[in-house]
Each structure stands twice: as C-alpha cells, then as structure tokens.
Amino acid sequence: MIELGDLWRTYRVGDSEVHALREVELEIARGDFLAVVGPSGSGKSTLLNILGCLDRPTAGRYAFDGRDVAAMGDAERTRLRQSEIGFVFQFFHLLARLTAQGNVELPMLFAGIARSERRRRAAAALDAVGLSDRAHHRPDQLSGGQRQRVAIARAVVMDPGLILADEPTGNLDRASAAEVMDLLGEMNRAGRTLVLVTHDPEIAARARRRVRMDDGAIVERT
Amino acid sequence: MGFVELVRFAIGALRGHRLRTALSVAGVAVGIAAVVSLTALGEGARQYVVQEFSSLGTNLLIVIPGRVETTGMLPFGGTTNDLTLEDYRALASRIPLVVAAAPLATGTEVVRAAGRSRSVPIMGTTADLARVRRLEVASGRYLTPGDPDRGGSEVVLGSKVARELFGAASPLGQVVRIGDWRFRVVGVLAPRGHSLGFDFDDIVYVPVRTAMRMFNRASLFRILVEVRSERELRQGKQAVLDLLAARHRVEDVTVITQDAVVSTFNSVFDVLTLALVAIASVSLTVAGVGIMNVMLVAVAERRREIGLLKALGASTRQVLGVFIAEASVLSSLGGLIGLAAGWLAVRAFVQVYPTFPAAAPSWAVAASLAVAVGVGIVFGAVPARRAARLDPVQALVGR
Structure with missing residues (x-):
C-alpha cells in the first residue's frame, strides 16, 4: 500500500540544515499494523505527517497505492486526506465548539455528503466506539479517553484504508489507553492499515511489525 | 460543501x-x-x-433710495425720487426674474397690550415678506395677501414680543395698541433668533400702508427683491435698475446684492x-x-x-x-x-x-x-x- 524510498525531510534552521528524516526506506502492506518507536525528536511524527500528506518530503519517493504522492497536486492530496487517510492525534484536536457528533461529521462536511447521511454515519461511527450516549456532549464534557474515541470515530467515518495514530495514548491514563488501543486494534482487524507512533513498548508490542527510529533514520526493524 | x-x-x-x-x-x-x-x-x-x-437670503436684492456713490460735478445736483409703493408694484409684477418682492416701511413705536408695553421696531410690509425672509408662523397666520395700498389693522408679532406682552396666553385675536393705533393680532411667528446682530423675534409686522400712515411717510425704507437663483442676481439687479430708472427718469436708486454674503x-x-x-x-x-x-x-x-x-x-x-x-x-x-x-x-x-x-x-x-x-x-x-x-x-x- 505504501512505499517510501530514500525519503528525506530537511528543515532549514538559520544557516544549518536539520535532517528530520534521512534515507528512510519503508514498505507497508494493506492491513498491516506497524508501530514506529524511538526517542523524542527521532523523526517519528515527521514520518507520520508525511504519510498523512500533512507534510511533504524534501526528497525521495512516496507511493500510495502505486501513485506518486510527490507528483500530486493540492486537490489530489486533499482527496487523499479526505477519504483514504484517517488521522488520530496525541492531543485529540477536536473542535471545542462542536459536539462529539459534530466533530465526527466534519470530514463528511468537507466531502460534500448530505446532512442526513452525515447524521446517520456519524451516529454509527460513535456507536462503534461506544459513545452513542455522549453524541451531544462537547469535548470539554468528555474524559480524555472519550475524546480520543471521538477522534477515532472521526478518523474512520470516511472509511479510509489507512489510519495514522500519533501517540494516541500519550495523554491518557492506563485504562483509557487500553480502551483506545483495543479500538484501534479492532479497526486494524477490520482490514484497515494502522501506523502508530508510540513511546510505550507495551503498546508497540501489540503491533505486527515495529520500526525503531533514531536521529531521522530507521535503525531497527522487528 | x-x-x-x-x-x-x-x-x-x-x-x-x-x-x-x-x-x-x-x-x-x-x-x-x-x-x-x-x-x-x-x-x-x-x-x-x-x-x-440662506435665511439671510443669498438670492436677495435690496433696493434703497438714493445713489450711494461719490459723484463729481453733476450739473443739476442729485435729485432723488422716493421709493414708492407704485415702484414696488412695478418691481413685483413686471420683471420675470423676480420671484417675490416685499416693501419695507419701518419705524420704532411703543406696543401696548394687557397692561404692558414694549418699544419695538415696527415693520410695515406685505404678505410677501414671509416668503422673502423665510418667516415661519407659529400660530395664526401672516399678513393678508393682496393690494398693498389697502392698509388694514392686523398685526403679526415676533415670538419675543408675544411672550413679553402676553406671557403664556395666546395673543391671537387680542387687541394691541401701537402708538395711537389699534391692531388685532392675527399671528405669531416662530422663534428665529438673532441673525447678524438683529433680533428677529423682537419685531412686529403690520401692513405697509398702515405703517406709512403711522410714521407719516410717503416713501418706502427699502424694497426686498428675491430672484430665482443666486446665478441670476446680476441680471436681476440690472433689470431692477433699468425699471426704476425708466420710472424715475434718472438712475437714483442703489441695488445691493449680498455679494459678500454669497462669496x-x-x-x-x-x-x-x-x-x-x-x-x-x-x-x-x-x-x-x-x-x-x-x-x-x-x-x-x-x-x-x-x-x-x-x-x-x-x-x-x-x-x-x-x-x-x-x-x-x-x-x-x-x-x-x-x-x-x-x-x-x-x-x-x-x-x-x-x-x-x-x-x-x-x-x-x-x-x-x-x-x-x-x-x-x-x-x-x-x-x-x-x-x-x-x-x-x-x-x-x-x-
């Protein structure tokens, strides 16, 4: 599903160049569950952002389902983010003014899906993460674990093939983290490719494959 | 979306x-x-x-008798004719540029009513003054339009005069004495305030013929002429001069435009x-x-x-x-x-x-x-x- 070849991401900080990613080679098959581990600043999140078309590599090859992402225009990349990739962030990134239902509806709003259809699908997605009874609560009325489950519902509501999770349990207590991981695991078992960035070796252990990063490069694959 | x-x-x-x-x-x-x-x-x-x-009248001509000018050796001296009501009538009716004209015969006299008295300027004029001077009537009406020669004994009070003489009571229909003459109040003007140092509220208006008799005058103090617009002032002035020169057989009036005011x-x-x-x-x-x-x-x-x-x-x-x-x-x-x-x-x-x-x-x-x-x-x-x-x-x- 995903092929990265000799991928570089370089930031210019003042006069010097910082390599957030260097020479990354990675293949991810459809339905895979990959954990990316490594110390802070090792390039894990940068890698995930590039996979999710939130950021662009400085050099190298990124193919998504055989399509060259680097050559894509803005519209195509938008479509990719819209319908083929679901993102789960460490800090949830829910809109505080919207209810759980409204947040889950957001991706469908931009995809131009009719209102009644949005309602139905968002309700179903919230049901799938066990939050039907919290559909009309705002994020500040939800616990951290509940917020992350809303974010997961939002990530999958467009039925993407790829879910990218950037330390989804980093801000959660142990019990909530377990719930969130169970949900993500379920999504993966349902056939979705899951790429997860984490610090936690226990969580990484649940993945089918692991890559360890250090200083922008992949140093270990298990 | x-x-x-x-x-x-x-x-x-x-x-x-x-x-x-x-x-x-x-x-x-x-x-x-x-x-x-x-x-x-x-x-x-x-x-x-x-x-x-515009309450001063920017398109106003003021006709005053006599020539205001330094003359040299005029062989027969400066005989000047008075401005008469006939002159006024001619001005008002024969010049197309003139929209309205009002004669003025003025003096000061004591006005008495309800046991009070007050010495005020008296303006003898016609109904046209209301238009020329943009007078607003607060109650009653202004002077009766018609033949300026008719005279009559109606009076219109300025707001201050009315207040001073009658207080809060309505002066309409009341009798006032101006000098030895009796008048009936037909109207009171709306307050106008001072304009160029003259208190427009402290005046009474009577028919021009009556004022001329009261002050024993055969001539008018001046004639106010309103032309259609500011732009026609110069033309209007010439027309007035020509008409009066023809009537008097000599150019013996002065026409003041409010040039200074206009500019x-x-x-x-x-x-x-x-x-x-x-x-x-x-x-x-x-x-x-x-x-x-x-x-x-x-x-x-x-x-x-x-x-x-x-x-x-x-x-x-x-x-x-x-x-x-x-x-x-x-x-x-x-x-x-x-x-x-x-x-x-x-x-x-x-x-x-x-x-x-x-x-x-x-x-x-x-x-x-x-x-x-x-x-x-x-x-x-x-x-x-x-x-x-x-x-x-x-x-x-x-x-």
Whole structure:
C-alpha cells in the first residue's frame, strides 16, 4: 500500500540544515499494523505527517497505492486526506465548539455528503466506539479517553484504508489507553492499515511489525 | 460543501467563540458608529450654516433710495425720487426674474397690550415678506395677501414680543395698541433668533400702508427683491435698475446684492464640505484599522484549526470559504449594529439640540459599510489564505 524510498525531510534552521528524516526506506502492506518507536525528536511524527500528506518530503519517493504522492497536486492530496487517510492525534484536536457528533461529521462536511447521511454515519461511527450516549456532549464534557474515541470515530467515518495514530495514548491514563488501543486494534482487524507512533513498548508490542527510529533514520526493524 | 453548509459552519464557529465574536463585532460596530455619528455632526454643522446663510437670503436684492456713490460735478445736483409703493408694484409684477418682492416701511413705536408695553421696531410690509425672509408662523397666520395700498389693522408679532406682552396666553385675536393705533393680532411667528446682530423675534409686522400712515411717510425704507437663483442676481439687479430708472427718469436708486454674503457663503460651504470629508476619512481609516486588527488576531488564533480542517480533508478553497463567510457575517453584523448605534446616537443628539440638523449623509453610511465589510473580508481572508496554503502540519503545530 505504501512505499517510501530514500525519503528525506530537511528543515532549514538559520544557516544549518536539520535532517528530520534521512534515507528512510519503508514498505507497508494493506492491513498491516506497524508501530514506529524511538526517542523524542527521532523523526517519528515527521514520518507520520508525511504519510498523512500533512507534510511533504524534501526528497525521495512516496507511493500510495502505486501513485506518486510527490507528483500530486493540492486537490489530489486533499482527496487523499479526505477519504483514504484517517488521522488520530496525541492531543485529540477536536473542535471545542462542536459536539462529539459534530466533530465526527466534519470530514463528511468537507466531502460534500448530505446532512442526513452525515447524521446517520456519524451516529454509527460513535456507536462503534461506544459513545452513542455522549453524541451531544462537547469535548470539554468528555474524559480524555472519550475524546480520543471521538477522534477515532472521526478518523474512520470516511472509511479510509489507512489510519495514522500519533501517540494516541500519550495523554491518557492506563485504562483509557487500553480502551483506545483495543479500538484501534479492532479497526486494524477490520482490514484497515494502522501506523502508530508510540513511546510505550507495551503498546508497540501489540503491533505486527515495529520500526525503531533514531536521529531521522530507521535503525531497527522487528 | 454547499453555500448553506458553509454559512452554517461559519455561524457555528462564530457562536462557538462568543467572546471573540462579540469583541470583533463590537470593533466593527464602534468604527461604523463613529463614522455615522461624526459625519452626522459634520453634516449637521454644514446644514446649520447653510440654513443660517440662506435665511439671510443669498438670492436677495435690496433696493434703497438714493445713489450711494461719490459723484463729481453733476450739473443739476442729485435729485432723488422716493421709493414708492407704485415702484414696488412695478418691481413685483413686471420683471420675470423676480420671484417675490416685499416693501419695507419701518419705524420704532411703543406696543401696548394687557397692561404692558414694549418699544419695538415696527415693520410695515406685505404678505410677501414671509416668503422673502423665510418667516415661519407659529400660530395664526401672516399678513393678508393682496393690494398693498389697502392698509388694514392686523398685526403679526415676533415670538419675543408675544411672550413679553402676553406671557403664556395666546395673543391671537387680542387687541394691541401701537402708538395711537389699534391692531388685532392675527399671528405669531416662530422663534428665529438673532441673525447678524438683529433680533428677529423682537419685531412686529403690520401692513405697509398702515405703517406709512403711522410714521407719516410717503416713501418706502427699502424694497426686498428675491430672484430665482443666486446665478441670476446680476441680471436681476440690472433689470431692477433699468425699471426704476425708466420710472424715475434718472438712475437714483442703489441695488445691493449680498455679494459678500454669497462669496463668504461659498467659501464657508467649501471648507465645511472638506472638513466633513476629512472627518469621514479619518473615522473610516480608524474603523478600518480596528477591523483589520480584529480579523488578523482572529485568524492568527485559529491557525491550528485551519491545519486540522485541512488534515480532515478540507481543501484550501473550502477553508478560505469558511473564513470569508465568517468575516462577512462578522463585519455585516458589526456594520448593522454600528449603523443602529450611530443612528441612535444621532437621534439622541437631535433630541437634545433640536435646531442642529445632524443626520449622517447617505454616502458616508454607504462608504462606512463598504469599508467595514471590505476590510473585514480582506483581512479575514488574506491571513486565512496564507494559513490554508501551508502544509497542514505547519498550521497544526503553529510553526
């Protein structure tokens, strides 16, 4: 599903160049569950952002389902983010003014899906993460674990093939983290490719494959 | 994402950030209210001055007997004829340029009524003076139109005379004595105030023929002639001179135009208009800068949201659309509230100072709304566009 070849991401900080990613080679098959581990600043999140078309590599090859992402225009990349990739962030990134239902509806709003259809699908997605009874609560009325489950519902509501999770349990207590991981695991078992960035070796252990990063490069694959 | 969805989302965003929305709307509203009320005051000042000047009569000719000019060796001396009522009639009826003319025969006499007396200027004239001098009747009516030769014993009181003699009681139908003559009050004028040092409220008006008898005069003090417009003053003046020269067989009258008044009027008018435009531009600029800041801050605060929307699959155009819709709603709302507030302020001001005709000119209202909405949209959209064009991660983490 995903092929990265000799991928570089370089930031210019003042006069010097910082390599957030260097020479990354990675293949991810459809339905895979990959954990990316490594110390802070090792390039894990940068890698995930590039996979999710939130950021662009400085050099190298990124193919998504055989399509060259680097050559894509803005519209195509938008479509990719819209319908083929679901993102789960460490800090949830829910809109505080919207209810759980409204947040889950957001991706469908931009995809131009009719209102009644949005309602139905968002309700179903919230049901799938066990939050039907919290559909009309705002994020500040939800616990951290509940917020992350809303974010997961939002990530999958467009039925993407790829879910990218950037330390989804980093801000959660142990019990909530377990719930969130169970949900993500379920999504993966349902056939979705899951790429997860984490610090936690226990969580990484649940993945089918692991890559360890250090200083922008992949140093270990298990 | 349709237009309705867009606006609904934008309104949701505005409602979601109540404090910021309220501040932004207030920022726009204050700017607009400032423009509306300041230009209203400026326009009011201008109108006030215009009224003052036109009450002096900018298209007025004043005919006075005798030649005001330094003469050399005139062989037969300066015989001057009096201005008569016949002259007045001829002026009023034979010159097409003349819209109205009024004779004046004046003197000062003691007016008595209800046991009080007051020495005031007496103006003998005709009904035409009401038009020529823009007199407003507060109650009753002005002098009866018709033959100026008829005389009669009706009197119209200036507001101050009426108040001094009759207090709060209505003087209409009452008898007053002017010198040895008895008059019946037919009307009281509205207050007019001082103009060029002359108290227009402290006068009484009687028919011209009666005044001439009272003061034992055969001639008029002067004749006021109104022409159609300021531009015809010169022509009118010549026509009056020609007519009277023909009647008197010698050029023995002087016609004064209010040239000085007119040119002063024009320069004052120009300065006032300029001042008004300056006031409007300054307050519009202030309003514009205020709105600009409000929008810039609002967008800067929401870079993260822009990043998130893009990460969720919103296109650059959709993000831009959301922000433009928000900016439009915000600035239109602020604009309308500002208009209402400015209007109320002007109304309140007019309540306190009824003689001051403060009203915002429509061009200022239109310009202020256009600037508010325009500046609001531009400074809402430009930073939003910059943020929306970034890769989402940059907007998301605020790098």
